[in-house]
Amino acid sequence: MIISDYKYPLYPAVMKSDFREIIEDAAKEFSDKISFLEKDKDDVYKGITYKDFADKVKYLGEGLLRSGFKQRDKIGLIGKNCQKWAISYLAITTSNFVVIPLDKENKVNELRNIVVKSGLKAIIFDNKFAEDMASIKSSVQTLETLIPFENNSQYSESFDSLVEKGKESFGGSGGLYDKIKINNKEVTSIIFTSGTTGQPKGVMLSQFNIISNIYQMLQLHKISDKDVFLSFLPLHHAYECTCGFLCQIYVGSTIAYAKSLRTIADNLREAKATMLLGVPLIFESFYKKIKELAFKGIKGAVVLNTAHIICTVAEKVFKKKGVRRKMFKAFHDKFGGNLRAFISGGAALKKDVGAFFTKLGVLTVQGYGITECSPLLAVNRDKYYKFDSAGMPSPGLDIIIINKNAEGVGEIAVKGDNVMLGYHEEPELTNEAFMDGYFLTGDWGYIDKDNCLYITGRKKNVIVTNNGKNIYPEEIEFLYLESQTIDGIVIKSYDEGTMSEEVISAIIYPNYEYLKELKGKTEEELKADKTLFIDDLKKEIIENNKKLASYKKIKYFCIIDEDFERTTTKKIKRFKIDVKDKYYSVF
Incomplete structure (x- = not known):
């Protein structure tokens, strides 16, 4: 399609x-x-x-x-x-x-x-x-x-x-x-994927693949020589290389390199950047700090929403421009005064985060891509977007959903000029990755009536219950993105030793910095005696379980002392997880 x-x-x-x-x-x-x-x-x-x-x-x-x-x-x-x-x-x-x-x-x-x-x-x-x-x-x-x-x-x-x-x-x-x-159809770059589920594979891309992807991207979003992009994501990654480097050369934008992760806010101001490509971790960090400083609690929410309504009326009724930049001047000045868009990729961004920054006058949307597709497959447009969606498929991309379940969710398969030549010296893996000319992304999702793509999880991560129900770990993990007590979480199935319904468990890396302040204990004391904060974790899990169907509820969890091993785009390397720690019952 x-x-x-x-x-x-x-x-x-x-x-x-x-x-x-x-x-x-x-x-x-x-x-x-x-x-x-x-x-x-x-x-x-x-x-x-x-x-x-x-x-x-x-x-x-x-x-x-x-x-x-x-x-x-x-x-x-x-x-x-x-x-x-x-x-x-x-x-x-x-x-x-x-x-x-x-x-x-x-x-x-x-x-x-x-x-x-x-x-x-x-x-x-x-x-x-x-x-x-x-x-x-x-x-x-x-x-x-x-x-x-x-x-x-x-x-x-x-x-x-x-x-x-x-x-x-x-x-x-x-x-x-x-x-x-x-020869623009020959391999020009081999990108070895960081791999969240196993050994990295060498993705072979041609200049035709990459330029086709840039051409698609520029039709969806207005990017020009007037833009200044701040670059901090690793350039060896297809996301930054295509979308944050080659695309900018294509249209004559300026690229400013961030000095470090800690200096992103300062560097945005110094470079007077207009756009920032990032991952949810960065935007959620900004969100928490700004909300805490300027829009805390119910009063803060009322102030923000009232200002948003005033700006919306001024924009739509009186056709005013730049009203949000004036209304939220302190925020914009903090970031250099020219910032107009955040684009998130690599993982799902909470819709509250996108809506928050967009109300402040910085359009914040997300896209979806995979290295094998150069990488962009979909992105929200700058004048039509849904905060919980990955956006619209790239122009000219043939995208289908195969093996749909009862909810209409299936594997995303694509065909287009941006799809890779194959895996380096792995003909069998290359053949397995395609079906009838369509590249099988390994991601599950669906397309809604407005042609917006939604990602529900990775095919390899899906937990299938005894009665055939599919559980997408990412859907449950998503609920904990703004958690104060939990810094990282991975959802797995848990063997109770019975033939009953599949049981869901969580492997949790606590936010020890927050818990240190909350409990008045050192990190070493907390790790030595987890009973000091187990009830806090249980309370949060029980609250989030209320948002889930019964078969998706977390029933057991274990606590790890060291953070998960992650890729350079901060995705957890699931294949590296080998936990033998004690499991606790939520109930």
């Missing part, structure tokens, strides 16, 4: 051929405009123009081509979000090499496995990873070259030296880079 009704016209967008065209067009159209902002050693944002950025991409590409690498060689890339990462990514891909973005949070053994599996010839890396890279190179014969971001006497080349080498070549005999021809 290809959606045709998007409630209002799609925004005009231009389909480009490859990454080279994206960079060349940006350099011509936005030559002297700032492309990237990055903090210097004095903690001040410094920029680089689109022309200078495009030149460095070209020079680095030329330097790589003159260093003995062959076209289609695979080159790894690891480091923090920064200009050098962005330049390296585009230099690799526009020189007809294949880039393998590496997760900087991975352990050395995990990185080594990916290096071997992907057949990397070189790695461009942030110098802080020098020790890990040396360890990997010493044990992997196929890895020939290490290229640090900064000059280092231990290495024959660096990012800076290759840029200089490329620049000199262009000034003399002419460039090899200009002679390169890109």
Whole structure:
């Protein structure tokens, strides 16, 4: 099913051929405009123009081509979000090499496995990873070259030296880079998924896949050269790479890099950002702090809703613009005065959070994607949205729901130009991932009468009761997103040793910081004697159980002392959970 009704016209967008065209067009159209902002050693944002950025991409590409690498060689890339990462990514891909973005949070053994599996010839890396890279190179014969971001006497080349080498070549005999021809249907990037359920797989994407996804995205949301995006999600992840980096180059936006997670609010203000892509954890953190400071309790809710009504009347009846920016001036000034949108992905965002920020004048919506689809599959539009929905499917995307149950929920399957080429050197897994040309996402959901997509959970996580009822753990876990006492929760089935109805249990990581204040005890004391706060957990579970059908209610729970292992987008790695702790009855 290809959606045709998007409630209002799609925004005009231009389909480009490859990454080279994206960079060349940006350099011509936005030559002297700032492309990237990055903090210097004095903690001040410094920029680089689109022309200078495009030149460095070209020079680095030329330097790589003159260093003995062959076209289609695979080159790894690891480091923090920064200009050098962005330049390296585009230099690799526009020189007809294949880039393998590496997760900087991975352990050395995990990185080594990916290096071997992907057949990397070189790695461009942030110098802080020098020790890990040396360890990997010493044990992997196929890895020939290490290229640090900064000059280092231990290495024959660096990012800076290759840029200089490329620049000199262009000034003399002419460039090899200009002679390169890109086949946009060939693999350009292999992204090894972080994996919440098992071993990571290498997702092969082409430039055609990624550009098709950007083209789809730009028709749903108005993004332009007037926008400034703050970037903090890891660039090795498809979400940030496509939606927070390549899309912005496509339209000439400015990208400012956040210094750290702790400085996001300050960096939004300093960069005068207009948009922020994030995950629920960030927006929920903002929500709790702002609500506590400015709109606490019933009185705060009344103030917010009354102001919202006044703004709505001014907007709809009197056609006023910018009224919320004036009404909630203190909030907007805190974030730089230009902020207009938060877009959340990676997991479900509570609708209360989206509604709260939208009332304040910052549209807050969520989307849905998967690495195998470059990644965006759906997003709420900027003038038509539902806070509890993942939004409307991307234009031109053929999306169906298969194997529906009695409630109309089934597995989401898609077909489109943004769908991957396959899994690297895993033909059987690739074949299993498709059915009649449709990619099977592994996610369960449904599409409502307004063409909005809803995600109910992961297929692999579904608990099927003895009488055939489906329980989606994410639906239950969602109720605890704003919990003060619970910091993390995973829903599982529990074996009571009977043949009765499936029993639901919870593995809980408490919010020890909150409990320390509540109980006046140290974290060590709380972990040693869980009876100090078990009744608090039971009380919250009982309250949330009232919102659930009887077969979905949590009946048992256990408490863990250390937080769950998570991916870089803060999803819990379920396959890593192996709990043998004592279980407590809720009742």
